[in-house]
Amino acid sequence: MSALISSRTRGLIALAGAALIGALASGRPELALIAMPLLVFAGAGLVLAREPHLAVEIELDRTRLLEGEHAVATVRLRNDGGGAVLVEVALLRTRNLALEPVGAAGILLRAGVRSELTFAVRPQRWGAHAVGPVVVCARDLLGVTTWEGRLGGRVDLRAFPREQRLRELVAPLRTQPFLGTHVARVRGEGIEFADVRPFHAGDRVRHINWRATARRGVPQVNERHPEHSSDVVLLLDTFEEARDSAGGTLDDAVRAAAALARACLARRDRVALVDFGGTLHWLEPAFGTTQLYRIIDALLASDIAFSYAWRNVETIPLRVLPPGALVLAISPLLDGRSLAMVADLRRRGFDLTVIEVSPLDHVSPGESDDDAAAYRLWRLQREAIRARLQSLGIGVAVWGRDGDLGPALEGVNIFRRSARPAVHA
Amino acid sequence: MLVDASGASQLAWLGAAVALVSLAVGMALGSPAAVHVAVAALGGIFLLRHDTRLLLAPVYGAGLLLMEDLAIQTIDLRGVGVVTLEALGARTASALAIAAIGACASAAAALAVAAAPRRSVGVTALGALAAVAAVAVIAWLARRRYGASE
Numbered sequence: 214m215s216a217l218i219s220s221r222t223r224g225l226i227a228l229a230g231a232a233l234i235g236a237l238a239s240g241r242p243e244l245a246l247i248a249m250p251l252l253v254f255a256g257a258g259l260v261l262a263r264e265p266h267l268a269v270e271i272e273l274d275r276t277r278l279l280e281g282e283h284a285v286a287t288v289r290l291r292n293d294g295g296g297a298v299l300v301e302v303a304l305l306r307t308r309n310l311a312l313e314p315v316g317a318a319g320i321l322l323r324a325g326v327r328s329e330l331t332f333a334v335r336p337q338r339w340g341a342h343a344v345g346p347v348v349v350c351a352r353d354l355l356g357v358t359t360w361e362g363r364l365g366g367r368v369d370l371r372a373f374p375r376e377q378r379l380r381e382l383v384a385p386l387r388t389q390p391f392l393g394t395h396v397a398r399v400r401g402e403g404i405e406f407a408d409v410r411p412f413h414a415g416d417r418v419r420h421i422n423w424r425a426t427a428r429r430g431v432p433q434v435n436e437r438h439p440e441h442s443s444d445v446v447l448l449l450d451t452f453e454e455a456r457d458s459a460g461g462t463l464d465d466a467v468r469a470a471a472a473l474a475r476a477c478l479a480r481r482d483r484v485a486l487v488d489f490g491g492t493l494h495w496l497e498p499a500f501g502t503t504q505l506y507r508i509i510d511a512l513l514a515s516d517i518a519f520s521y522a523w524r525n526v527e528t529i530p531l532r533v534l535p536p537g538a539l540v541l542a543i544s545p546l547l548d549g550r551s552l553a554m555v556a557d558l559r560r561r562g563f564d565l566t567v568i569e570v571s572p573l574d575h576v577s578p579g580e581s582d583d584d585a586a587a588y589r590l591w592r593l594q595r596e597a598i599r600a601r602l603q604s605l606g607i608g609v610a611v612w613g614r615d616g617d618l619g620p621a622l623e624g625v626n627i628f629r630r631s632a633r634p635a636v637h638a
Numbered sequence: 639m640l641v642d643a644s645g646a647s648q649l650a651w652l653g654a655a656v657a658l659v660s661l662a663v664g665m666a667l668g669s670p671a672a673v674h675v676a677v678a679a680l681g682g683i684f685l686l687r688h689d690t691r692l693l694l695a696p697v698y699g700a701g702l703l704l705m706e707d708l709a710i711q712t713i714d715l716r717g718v719g720v721v722t723l724e725a726l727g728a729r730t731a732s733a734l735a736i737a738a739i740g741a742c743a744s745a746a747a748a749l750a751v752a753a754a755p756r757r758s759v760g761v762t763a764l765g766a767l768a769a770v771a772a773v774a775v776i777a778w779l780a781r782r783r784y785g786a787s788e
Binding site for chain 2: 218219220221222224225226227228229230231232233234236237239240241242243244245246247248249250251252253254255256257258259260297299301303314315316317318319320321352354355356
């Protein structure tokens, strides 16, 4: 810690010096007498001040929490120095972390004594945050000398997005040959009845449909649809976002992606993640809880990275986009590059659904007539984009900040039942 | 400087106003320098009366010191959200104790001045020497403290 003579002490010494000179010059001893307590104060402060040897530890009661929850940060201080000091402790933290109480805390720390301060730490949005170190400003009891420094380590705090519970998901058009929960379009071993066909050598006797056999006179067997899993690719558009004081479309998009990843993995799908924006990050498809943690960790790191670079599907590694995968593009539909990529994916035959994280909640129409007209035009333009995507056979679920994602996805399922299926050879 | 009674009164009011404004500005902006300007203005007011008793000066000086300390405490605690009563009490008690000691020392000096023979070159030189020595000791202490911890 670095020691400083406080500006107050310098001022006191200067005042006293000026008063003494004034007393000598004017022959008025009162000035010197007035200055004497100031001199005694400064002198006593300098003589009595003992450098503190402070040690600080920072501890969080938990390092992982959900948005809206709070953790308790405990700052432990120990003074191994020779004298008591008044300590002001300000806990540093990353952006979007609110502290309670606000501001620094001031305590008296005697020599050889330990003390604890607690702060409530509340993340204002999901993400990887950090608490610490602390900025310590220690003063001797007279406030003559000041010691300042940064002490303690940095403790990571991860705030996971609060997810919606999804009961309905987009049904994939194609499935993969792994056991899952989707009724496959192909025929095989399963529960769902598909058709009846004549018996062939090798068919199991237990599959014979005796009623159909009796009616047709030749042995008939039941065919069934197997239960398979599917590949789901979550495509997170991080080119651009609309943001206001309450949050942005990226915040909502990450919440949607986390909820979809959890729901898809729960129904035994393989899930991949592509963070598609100014920078490109991806996670290859995989099953299970480990993949969920990987995805959420990757989502916490997602951010808007401004870039002029034009990106298309070819920049995404092929192994991240397996053939027949259901692509769920989560986008505010604000950037032409993401629109072009969605259209490109559709042309390549991917089963595609767009979850539009509506930016309308973050944009005000404005007060003037011109602003209002521009806002209406922008909304019309967005509707035209949505219609163009739907004309390509892409289902678009519009999801607002306060809405439920489930009903929006149900709307997409209804659209997909009537739309041209995205089957590609 | 000779001023008549009404002029001295006006100057005193002016000094008090300057001190008040400086104090308010200092506390609002967190500037110890402005607080010290207020202390200087109040110290100047004391000199306006020539018939003031010499023994009043130590009390006045201690009072100025306490006022300055309270103002500086207010400035120091501007960014502090929570402060314990123990911390406030310890600092105020220390300031009171040192102000009392300073007032006693100043009173002893006042008694010495009152008992001293009439002003002469020798006495003035002795006073100057004492003043320079006092400031030099403080400056040496400050330098030692500042240098030792670097």
